[in-house]
Amino acid sequence: MHxxxxxxxxVDTQIxxxxxxxxxxxxxxxxxxxxxxxxxxxxxxAHGAKGDADLFPNGQRSGREVTFSxxxxxxxxxxxxxxxxxxxxxxxxxxxxxxxxxIAFGALKGGTGKTxxxxxxxxxxxxxxxxxxxxxxxxxxxTCSLYFAGDDMDVFSETSRxxxxxMGLAALDGKPHVLPVAADQDAIWQQTPWPGxxxxxxxMDIMNGDMALMQMVQGGNSRIYAALSxxxxxxxxxxxxxxxxxxxxxxxxxxDLDRYQAALVETLDVIVIDQQPSMTFMQMCGAVxxxxxxxxxxxxxxxxxxxxxYASSLASYLDVISEADPDFGFGTGDHFVLPSIVQxxxxxxxxxxxxxxxxxxxxxxxxxxxRSAAVANASEQYMSIYEYTPPDGRxxxxxTFLENANAVNDYIVTRALPHLPDRSFAAQFISDRWGE
Numbered sequence: 001m002h003x004x005x006x007x008x009x010x011v012d013t014q015i016x017x018x019x020x021x022x023x024x025x026x027x028x029x030x031x032x033x034x035x036x037x038x039x040x041x042x043x044x045x046a047h048g049a050k051g052d053a054d055l056f057p058n059g060q061r062s063g064r065e066v067t068f069s070x071x072x073x074x075x076x077x078x079x080x081x082x083x084x085x086x087x088x089x090x091x092x093x094x095x096x097x098x099x100x101x102x103i104a105f106g107a108l109k110g111g112t113g114k115t116x117x118x119x120x121x122x123x124x125x126x127x128x129x130x131x132x133x134x135x136x137x138x139x140x141x142x143t144c145s146l147y148f149a150g151d152d153m154d155v156f157s158e159t160s161r162x163x164x165x166x167m168g169l170a171a172l173d174g175k176p177h178v179l180p181v182a183a184d185q186d187a188i189w190q191q192t193p194w195p196g197x198x199x200x201x202x203x204m205d206i207m208n209g210d211m212a213l214m215q216m217v218q219g220g221n222s223r224i225y226a227a228l229s230x231x232x233x234x235x236x237x238x239x240x241x242x243x244x245x246x247x248x249x250x251x252x253x254x255x256d257l258d259r260y261q262a263a264l265v266e267t268l269d270v271i272v273i274d275q276q277p278s279m280t281f282m283q284m285c286g287a288v289x290x291x292x293x294x295x296x297x298x299x300x301x302x303x304x305x306x307x308x309x310y311a312s313s314l315a316s317y318l319d320v321i322s323e324a325d326p327d328f329g330f331g332t333g334d335h336f337v338l339p340s341i342v343q344x345x346x347x348x349x350x351x352x353x354x355x356x357x358x359x360x361x362x363x364x365x366x367x368x369x370x371r372s373a374a375v376a377n378a379s380e381q382y383m384s385i386y387e388y389t390p391p392d393g394r395x396x397x398x399x400t401f402l403e404n405a406n407a408v409n410d411y412i413v414t415r416a417l418p419h420l421p422d423r424s425f426a427a428q429f430i431s432d433r434w435g436e
Contacts, residue, residue, distance in 0.1 A: 024150050024193045027387045028060060028067035029127075036406075037128045038077060038090060039423055045076070052079045055255055070127060070386075074195045077130040078260050082248035091248075092129040092420055094241040094269040102232065102331075103416050104290035106275035106283065108310035109303055113296045113340030113369055115139070116379070117408070118274040119147040123386045124409035125270060126197050129420055134189060134268040135199040136163050138286050142202030144274040146382040150193040155201045161188045162203040167231040167285075169212035170205070177216050179231055182238030189268075196264040202274075209282040224281060225321050226328075229289035232271065239267045270417065279313050287314060288321070292333035292416035296340040296369075299352040307337065334415040338408070339368035350433075367411040367429050374401035404429075 035042045056079060057072035068076070081091030094100070105118035118135070125131040137144040145155045154160045164170050166188050168179045179185075189198040213224040223230075243263035250256050273286045287293055297307050321328050337356070342349045356364040374397040378388035385405050390398035407429035414422050 024383075024387060027389045028069055029073060030065055030067055031059075034068050034073055034076065036423065036425075037073060038080070039088070039421055040080075051083075051253070052255055055079060055257060071195050073127060074130055074264075075257075075260075078248055079255055081130075081245045082255060084246060084249075089245075089421075090130070091245040092131060092269070093243070093245075093263070094132075094267065095244065096241055098241065100232065100236045100268060101270045101292075101333075101417060102229075102273065102290045103270065103292045103294065103333075103412070104273040104275055104286050105294050105296060106273075106287055106310075107277050107295050107297060107307075108279060108313075109297075109306040110277040112277075112298050112303060113338075114277065115144045115147070115274055116375065116384075117294065117296045117338060117340065117369070118272050119144055120384050120386065120405050121409050121412055122197060122272040123194060123384055124405070125272075125413075126194050127386060128406075128409070128413075128423055130196065131269040132196040132264060132267060133194075133198075134271040135192075135197065136166075136271060136273045136286070137200065137202030138163055138206060138273055138283065139202045139276040140204045140206045141276075145199065145201040147384055148192040148194065148197070148199050149201075149382070153190050153192065153199070153201065156203065160201055160203055162206050163200050163228070164206055164209040164212065164282075166200055166235070167209070167227050169209050169227070172212050172215050176219055177221055177227075179234050182235050185231070185235040186239060191265070198265070198268070206276070206282060209285075210280050213281045213285075222324065225284055225288045225317075228285040232289060236267075241267045241269070279310070279317075284314075284317055288318075288330065290333075291331040293331065293335040294338050294412060294416070295336070296338045298341045299339055299349045304352075334362070336363055336365050336415060338365045338412070341371045342368045343371050362415075365408075365411060365415075366434065367408050367426055369408055370401070370404050372397060372401040372404065374398045 029037070031042050031045060035045060055075070057068055057075055059066040059068045059072065077090050081089065103121070105114050105121070107114045122133045122135045125133050135144065135148065142155060149155050165180070166185055168177060188200055190201065192199050213227060216224050216227070243259065243266060248256055248260050248263070273290060275283050275286050295307065295310065297303055318330055339353050342353070353364065353368060357366065374385060374390070374394065377390065377394055377398070378385055381388070385398060385402050388398060403425070406423070406425040409425075410423050411426035413420050414426060
């Protein structure tokens with residue numbers, strides 16, 4: 001191992017990272033795609049520019065098509081959403097007093113599409129709703145972090161801080177557990193290249209969290225299961241939502257771009273947690289902190305066996321907590337299994353989903369991620385389908401997977417964030433697949 005470590009110290013991986021960083025979110029979206037994310041007709045975009053011509057993005061023309069970046073999609077949304085005369089809401093930020101929603105993606109087995117699901121969902125929330133999203137990578141391997149890493153993000157370095165720093169577990173050394181001050185917690189969130197999307201990266205020191213939690217028990221604090229939820233509450237109370245859609249307009253009706261940019265980092269509207277495939281104390285903290293737990297799972301026999309173990313282990317742990325703490329309540333949102341890497345042309349996979357729904361109802365999602373070559377093509381560069389720009393020969397598969405991702409993410413929204421308007425992507429998927 002020492003020899004391998006010495007070899008890796010001499011290998012220059014920076015050139016590979018920089019290649020991905022330079023093309024991070026290079027993908028641009030057509031007017032039709034932008035309209036779909038906004039939930040409006042394409043012709044409405046032209047009307048939305050009235051009165052804000054100086055700020056309304058012109059996009060980039062390529063032949064007959066005009067395309068927009070993720071940042072431009074956000075500005076278009078803010079311009080439309082801040083117009084009081086429009087009847088439909090386009091800004092879906094948390095209002096003062098609204099709770100901070102937490103959605104965790106967890107599974108006992110690796111390779112089930114957990115990180116793919118959580119990364120795509122976080123980016124979808126930014127695109128389709130303009131939400132201010134926080135991603136917590138709770139996996140020591142930090143794979144999810146690589147889907148967001150840019151030049152300004154500190155990942156895999158000695159100075160990078162992880163969720164155990166946010167929870168105040170990094171340096172207990174036998175001392176009583178004390179949460180960091182909220183300002184220090186806020187500094188741990190790192191800005192990603194996605195507007196309004198911040199992240200606490202993963203890292204190997206997350207494995208030290210279990211030892212720190214055991215020290216808390218030895219010190220007399222038995223509520224270790226609440227360590228993450230209490231840390232999130234502590235940070236959230238100090239960083240509540242303040243800016244409303246109306247605040248983005250000055251008295252003369254002009255749009256305040258600086259106010260919009262500041263609002264993107266004043267708080268978070270939802271937090272997405274990417275769990276490590278395990279049942280450690282640290283990972284239980286993530287599951288307990290979640291309002292909704294989504295369990296991505298392939299439909300193979302062995303994987304379904306691990307799902308059974310995961311569910312029974314989680315249920316047993318929650319029973320123990322409830323006995324010790326009668327006031328404890330597991331997340332009040334929907335919890336469900338998300339089929340993933342499904343071979344659509346394999347009737348066995350599809351029948352397996354139908355059978356599980358017949359027995360478990362809505363515990364099994366009605367949509368799923370298909371097995372797709374586009375996933376492998378994009379993930380080779382640690383890119384999601386929302387930022388991957390495919391070469392000509394791969395555009396069809398990329399478009400198909402983008403539609404698949406939209407359907408899955410729209411479905412998760414309807415279950416975990418039902419206050420948000422759905423975009424009908426899931427309804428179309430269900431009509432196409434279950435109607436056959």
